[in-house]
Amino acid sequence: MTETKAVALVAMALLVPAQAASAQLASRLEAGALVSGSGSGLSENAFAVRPSLRFDAPRYTLVATGSAWHLGNDWQLADGTASLALSSPSAYGLHAELEANASRIAYDAGLASDQLDARASVHMLFDQKAGIWLGGGIDRPVQVSIVSAVEVTSGGAWTRIGEATLAGSVTNFAFSKAGTLQDSSGVSGCAVSSSTPAQIGSGAPPGTSKAAPAQSGSDCQRQSRFSDIEGSLEWSIGPLEVHAQGGYRVGDVLNAMDDSRRWGGATATYWVSSQFAAVFGGGREPGNPARGLPARSFANLGVMLAYVPIPRRAIAVTSTAAVTVFQVENAGYGHRTLILRAGGVERVEVMGTFTDWEPRMLTRIGRDRWEITLPIDVGVHQINVRLDNGKWRPPPGLPAMRDGFNGDVGIWVVE
Template identity: 45%
Template sequence: MHHLGAQLIASANRTFYDAVNQNEQIEARARVHLVFSQQGGLWLESGVARPWRVAVVSSVDVAGAGAWAQVGGATLTGSYTNFAFTRLASATDSTGTLQSCTAQNDNSSCLRQSHFSDVQGSVHWEKAFLELSAQTGYRFGNASDVTPDSRRWASASALIWFASGAALVVGGGRQPSNPARGLPARNYANLGVMFAAWPSPTAGAVPIEARASAIGKFDIAGAGASLERLQVHIPGVQSVEVMGDFTDWQPVELVQRGRDLWEALLPIGPGVHQLNVRVDGGKWLPPPDTPTMRDGFNGEVGVLVMPH
């Protein structure tokens, strides 16, 4: 089954490296994505970013495309992103030769159109309490826009879930420069603890293999009085749970109504909702045949649209 969806993404952030390399940025993007039976998908996106306290004198136009696919237990992703903006630059190079400028700002500086493109590939693999990710990229652009130390980069990270809702994060690699924000390329390493807003992929201290992929059918229908009847068809299991924004991300156990039928009555209002399903205390996964989106913890949630 194919699904066509759209997303609007907005963010605001501040970056601080040192007293010189620090600034703020707001950004907004729109994305249209096509999902192929939960095994792969394509997306197109376009947006705009506006940095402050940098030599960029225009908004940054962002456009890109990408694709992802499930291969075995791994998710492979590839993307192409183009950045275009106007920046303040020196009117001459190191030898005193005049540079090509879009417009002259004063005797020593001018406005110059800049653009570059990033091609990135990544792989994400997870099993039980362990998640591994790696990515690499290459940047295309003129020498005036792309420094040699930002042509190529790579990084890797690992998450180890040691408790429900808490994981150890370790990673490192190289990050390319951000010309639009005046931030240099750098090597980095990180070590920390991440806290999830809902239970982790583990069930207590002992990892349990996910069985949600064995769900044969997922249904939802009106049950009157602002309630919806949620049904899951899956044989040979001991428990089925659901959680979503309509349960405040608290697990709710479904009641077994037959050999392979589980159901619950839940108050689900009109609009777009997010949810996941868990079988026998295993991993939280999107219900089958529902659109999905990435959550804030490098995982996926199902998307449920309830009509008004």
């Protein structure tokens, strides 16, 4: 397999957005208390700092995140991610996505896991109110010699009900694992088939999983499979945003241990202003046999300074939010700044006669404010806006007419 190489981006100059005609750069910073506990993970309170940088272009997105903990008198680098996502144009509600990631998960100074992975998926939207997706890919744990590349397949659906978005998914994992008397995930010995007696001292019950004996009596190769069934709820009302999720794991006892059978958690964000929010939450995460990580509980309480709200989680949801405000300010020298209000979205674009009908991406300023400054002449223009690669629509407050493509276009008079 050709492994994806990712370049980690270091972004410590935060909260300074940059804008181009068709792309945007945004950043955020979270800081607060973190409490996490597991069999061998972080067992005390820590002060955590989490910077992130995001670059959006019409057909691709680059994201880099990191975190550092302050334990005692020392700072310790913790989690980090670098990712690249590509998306195809949408046709009849159907589009494809390709994503590559390099990630690091750290529980404490002695327990961390690095991984490269790639995903491909196909999404179908139904009038921006619901959707389904199917996908698959490869995960490759780094420096975990007992685990082969992990084959991943997934599928799910989502729907929007009022201000709430409900989603459900099923993800299947399959990989080969070379076990010893004590492997990296804490499993003693390895399983054997029901027709082969369990080796003395292996610690594995007979018949739990098929395995092929290796060169010695303490090594073996076995096929591991398990499935995660997950559901999530995202809901917002006024300045409060809530995300809750839970899951159940299906698999044999070696891959779905009792502490990872069920999990759940919730996070709430309260926006004091458009760029300042309080974040609090907690829950439990399942173990990851492929990466050798145990289950853990967590709780956090902190604040966030951001030009971009908390990123949408790893579910394929397209928001049904609408533009609520459309304003124009004179920027001088023949330029005008378009200001739109649209919360809960990841991308806002505008096009019209003043852009030769080429889409231009707006820059997010705070929670729901989007801006772009363009050279626009006095006169009558046609204009449309689009949210999250959805349908092009006229901005609110403008008269509309039918265009030549069986759609509507806004009529904007610039004085």
